[in-house]
Amino acid sequence: MQALIKSFLFSAVILLLLGQSACRYPYYTPQAKMARKALQAEKKARKAAAAQLPASDTTIAASDEGLDQLPSTDPKARGGQKKETDKLVDAPALDSLPPSDSSQMALAAIDSSGTDSLALSQADSLPLIVFNPDSLDSPVQYDAKDSTIYDLMNQKIYLYGSAEINYGRYQLKAGYIEVDFLTSIATARGFPDSTEPSGIREMPYFSDGNQKFEAKKIMYNFKTKKGKVFDTSTEQGDGYFLSKATKFISKSGDSTASNDVLYAGGCTYTTCDHKYPHFGLRSSRAKVIPGKLIVVGPSFIEIMGSPTPLALPFGFFPITNSRKSGLILSTNIDFSPNWGAGIREIGYYQVISDQMDLKLTGDFYTRGTFRVNLESNYKMRYKASGGFRMSYARTVEDEPGTPDYSLLKDFNISWTHQQDAKAHPSQSFSASVNLGTSDYFRNTEPSANLTLQSTLQSSISYSKRFLGTPFSLAIAARHSQNTSSNTMNITAPQTTLTMNQIYPFQRKIQLGKQRWYERIGFSYSATANNSFQIADSLLFSADGLADAMEEAKYSVVHSPRVNLSLKLFKYINVQPTISYQESWYFYANEQSFDPTLVISADTSYDEDDPTIISNIDADTTFGTLNTFRDYGFNAVRNFSAGVNMSTQLFATGTYNIGRLEKVRAVIRPNLGLSWRPDYQSDFWGYYGEVQTDTRYPDELTTYRRFDAVPSGGEQALLTYSLNSRIEGKLKRSRRDTSKQKSNKFPILNNLNVSGNYNFAADSLRWSTINLNANTTLFKMVNATFSMVFDPYIADENTNRRLNTLEWTKNGRLARFTSGALALSTQINPNSLKQLFSDPYKSKSKKEEEAKSFDILQQLSLNYNLRFSRAYIEGVDSLQFTANEISMSGAFRLSKNWDIRIYRMGYDFDKKRITYPDFGFSRSLHCWEMGMRWQPEQQTWNFFVQVRPGSLGFLKLPVNKTRFDDY
Known part of the structure; x- marks a missing residue:
């Protein structure tokens, strides 16, 4: 009875599958013959089962077999026991289209006389559905484009052509898939095809959400979540893991496993993505935890399929896409004739939090030279971001006791901080710090841009706006360092209180037109400064810093300002201004003269009378000038x-010259009058006089008693300037089909002429005439030009200005004295295409042109020319003080060859190349070779290495620093 019921259920499931599948199997295949026999057997079993079932029977015994395999007719397969509480469990269709009719699921009534401890009472209205513990936890979906064949006798399904099985998060694709429901194993293969690069068409592909790979053959058990693949390649981190045979276990299939695990034999780990890797680490066995690590046994380096003597007893390769704390193993082994053997960039990395990290690295050499870098980066969402770096270098040249021995100690501190605009509505904080010893980059970095820095600058600032008021407060610290003189100018702190412009006479309720006095504006600022100068080597010296602070300059400056804007004749803007500035100093810089004669050691005396000087050399000092501070409150006023x-x-001018249609000029003339008293007079007391030589008692030198005082001499200036912008308009080309009628272009972005006339001066009342202009050439070249003209003649021997106009003597308005020209451009493939491409060419010709432009990746050109005109030995001569062109860029000569010019210049005046810094690189697919050379500093770097990644330790660097002899 039970065997007939099982046969009936098995046949019903198969019929349901056949009815829902859209695929047909070939008629004469063995599988088709077995299927027809099964249909005939099903018909007989259905008739027998219907005849033997009593009419009053309300229970149907269901199979305990798993839903993933066909039910067995042998009761022994489930233990030889039959429970009265067994119920019919409907197996879902394998193609993910289970019947929606609830009548197709048989629910057994609960028998209260049964011995099942979990039985429910007959009064319970909720039926119980019992699932086999070995059943699958989700439906299996499958599909095939060519055909689907059902082997009912052997309980298998064959999928042909773009076959695909989806089971939960697991996905299996291949040209051919065979599913065995008795073992719950799916076997996938591809079709041999010589036209494919891999030799296989529709290569088997597997994915479980965490890992993805292709292989020649894949076997997977849907129950145990275990599988085996042959000749596979999986991507692990930044590398690829290749193996002949691999067994993988999903964590959901093993209760003791917390991660997916791969066990492989005959494997290779490489970062080369070529079909046949150019190199790799070959091992007989390995264990892989995807996304975490790779552990290999005894291994050796393989290059181009050939083993090398480079062997490892074992290997451990972390694989992670997130930040992890740990050691930073060096990939840069170096040797220097002066420093000895060394290891570079070794250290430790610490993840402090999701927003901050810390990295400590160092370079160490056997002869005592080392460099240590401490670096931290942080980023707090909606608050701030930045980075901090502190470096210390100790450079030892030659051996102690030798003539060339030297010990150099350098440091550098850099810090950037940027507050997010959303962090606070009224407060902001920013920092940009770059300070250190002047020779740090020259001794540690061969880069031209870093080595040629003439100044280092830093700034730290905090500002607060007082909402609802015109006031704001700013506190700042600044640093400026000259790398040539090794001096630092530090201003810390600098506190500024500012009141934005207000209009105190403006009416709260505006009725009618605005009165003139309502336009009177008032603004105010007060700044407290403290600044000092110190040598970079003494910055962290207690004594040196204390001495510098004793000479610190400090003051408080008040700057109120009143202005008014009026209209004259509707078109003329009139702006009267009154400015006043008062500076508070708490000391005065005084000078005194000591007439004591200072005689050098080589001064000769009269032989007869030693008190009589017979000969005095030029270095004899006739008196000494002493400078000291006279402390007390002093106010310096400047208005x-x-x-x-x-x-x-x-x-506007209309022209018909070629395509030029119009020229338009916007001219902004400005005329001003200003007055300022003579602050050098004794009335103000801002200047002092002192004798400097005992031989000339009547000659006095003027000095400033305070750090910042207005220049001497009364001024009553008439200032003038003429600012203009000139642009042109071109007619539309006949071939241009756009709707744009004309095209505007700038002729001169800006042209400015300025100067002044001083009514209060006793001579040389006219100032020099300054001319400045800038424009853009060919839409890509920025040009800036400046010239200075003098309306007075010059002395032919001293080049000093004489109080005679050029118009009076030479009949010209002014003479040329100096000028400068600067050209700069940034060129890339897109800009070249826009400049030289013809928009009316065919698409194919445009593509050919684009390929030729790809050689140039990026190019920056700068040209500087400075010249002056003066008398040299009585001859009016033109001198060039600077005439240099510099460039930087990158060029791709071919698919694999690149040349990069970091900096290169040529001085036309000195006829020599100025500090070239360039290099080249050759891509060898997964390897790369390159060189960088700085001939001026006699440094170079050569390397052959694997592209950066997990196997980046495969590297051969050869370096030469400026301390090495060869």
Whole structure:
């Protein structure tokens, strides 16, 4: 009875599958013959089962077999026991289309007379559905484009052509898949195809959400979540793991495993993505935890399929996409004739939090030279981001006791901090710090851009706006360092209180037109400064810093300002201004003269009378000038008044020269009057006089008693300037099909002429005339030009200005004295295409042009020319003080060859190349070779290495520093 029921259920499931599948199997295949026999047997079993079932029987015994395999007709297969509580469990269709009709699921009524301890009472209205513990936990979906064949006798399914099985998060694809429901194993293969690069068409592919790989053959058990693959390649981190045979276990299939695990034999780990890797670490066995680590046994390095003597007893390769704390193993072994053998960039990395990290690295050499770097980066969302780096270098040259021995100690500190705009509505904090010893980059970095830095600058600032008021507060610290003189100028702190411009006479309720006095504006600022100068080597010396602080300069500066804007004749803007500045100093810089004669050791005396000097060399000092501070409160006042008038004029000209249609000029003339008293007079007391030589008692030298005082001499200036912008308009080309009628282009972005006339001066009332202009050439070249003209003649021997106008003597307005020209451009493939491509060419020709432009990746050109005109030995001569071109860029000569010019210049005046810094690189697919050379500093670097990654330790660097002799 039970065997008939099982046969009936098995046949019903198969019919359901056949009815829902859209695939047909070939008629004469063995599987088709077995399927027809099964249909005939099913018909007989159905009739027998219907005849033997009593009409009053309300229970149907269900199979305990798993849903993933066909039910067995042998009761012994489930232990030889039959429970009265057995119920019919409907197996879901394997193609993921289970019947929606609830009548197809037989629910057994609960028999209260049964011995099952979990039985429910007959009064319970909720039926119990019992699932086999070996059943699958989710439906299996499958599909095939060519055909699907069902082997009912052997309980197998064959999928042909783009076959695919989906089971939960598991996905299996291949050209051919065979599913055995008795063992729950799916076997996938591809089709041999010589036209494919791999030799196999529709290569088997497997994915479980965590790992993905392709192989020639894949076997997978849906129950145990275990599988085996043959000739596979999986991507692990930044590398690839190749193996002949691999067994993988999913964590959901092993209760003791917390991760997916791969066990492989005959394996290779490489970062080369070629079909046949150019190199790799070959091992007989390995264990892989995807996303975490790879552990290999005895291994050796293999290059181009050939083993090398480079062997490892074992290997451990962390694989992670997230940050992890741990040691930083060096990939850079170096040797220097002066420093000895060394290891570079070794250290430790610490993850402090999700927002911050810390890295400590160092370079160490056997002869005592080392460099240590401490670096930290942080990023707090909606708050701030930045980075800190502190470096210390100790460079030993030659051996102690030798003439060339030297010990250099250098440091550098850099810090950047940027507050997010959303962090606070009224407060902000920013920092950009770059300070250290002047020779740090020259001794540690061969880069041209770093070595040629003439100044280092730093700034730390905090500001706060007082909401609802015009006031704001700013506190800053600044640093400026000259790398040539090794001196630092530090201003810390600098506190500024600012009141934005207010209009105190403006009415709260505006009725009618605005009165003139309502436009009177008032602003104010107060700044407290403390600054000092110190040598970079003494910055962290207690005595050196204390001495520098004793000479610190400190003051408080108040700057109120009143201004007014008026209209004259509707078109002229009139702006009267009154400015006042008061500086508070708590000391005065005084000078005194000591007339004591200072005689050098080589001074000769009269032989007869030693008190009589017979000969005095030029280095004899006739008196000494002493400088000291006279402490006390002092106020330095500086005020001026003036008025400026400006307007705006427009000029347009129509032309028919070629495509040039119009020229338009915008002219902004400005005329001003200003007055300032003579602060050098004794009335103010800002200047002092002192004798400097006992031989000339009547000659006095003027000095400033305070750190910042206005320049001497009364000024009553008439200032003038003429600012203009000129642009042109081109007619549309006949071949241009766009709707744009014309095209505007700048002729001169800006042209400015300025100067002044001093009514209060007793001579040389006209100032020099300054001319500045800038424009853009060919839409890609920025050009800046400046010239200075002098309306007075010059002395032919001393080049000093004489109080005679050029118009009077030479009949010209002014003479040329100096000028400068600067050209700069940034060129890339896109800019070249826009400049030289013809928009009316065919698409194929445009693509050919684009390939030729790809050679140039990036190019930056700068040209500087400075010249002056002066009398040299009585001859009016033109001198070039600077005439240099510099460039940087990258060029791709071919797919694998690159040349990079970090910096290269040529001085036309000295006729020599200025500090070249360039290199080249050759891509060898997964390897790369390159060299960087700085001939001026006699340093170079050569390397052959694996591209950066897990196997980055495969590297051969050869370096030469400026301390090495060869």
